Amino acid sequence: MGRRKRKVIKIVKRNLPKIFLCPKCGKQSVSVKIDRKKQIAHITCGDCKIFTDVPAYGHEQPVDLYCKFADKFYGGQI
Numbered sequence: 001m002g003r004r005k006r007k008v009i010k011i012v013k014r015n016l017p018k019i020f021l022c023p024k025c026g027k028q029s030v031s032v033k034i035d036r037k038k039q040i041a042h043i044t045c046g047d048c049k050i051f052t053d054v055p056a057y058g059h060e061q062p063v064d065l066y067c068k069f070a071d072k073f074y075g076g077q078i
Contacts, residue, residue: 016061016062016063017063018031018062019031020032020062020063020066022045022047022048022050023070023073023074024045024048024050024073025045025047025048025050027045027047027048029045029046029047030043030044030045030046030066030069031043031044031046032062032065032066032069034056034060034062034065035056036056039055039056039057040053040054040055040056041053041054041055041056041060041062041065043065043066043069050073050078052069052072052078054068054069054072
């Protein structure tokens with residue numbers, strides 16, 4: 001008698017995005033560049049050219065820094 005083969009279930013890991021949605025122009029063109037030595041992140045939109053610098057403490061991911069950027073924009077600081 002033959003054995004039954006088990007069905008292999010593949011688990012898909014989702015990756016964090018590298019390019020984000022711009023709160024000003026609405027296009028997916030915001031990039032985050034982190035300078036770990038100076039503890040600062042340069043956030044720029046490639047389309048509408050809005051930019052700012054956000055402090056980057058510890059091992060924050062680009063997603064966290066983008067959220068700080070969006071909070072600054074919606075708070076009227078940019």
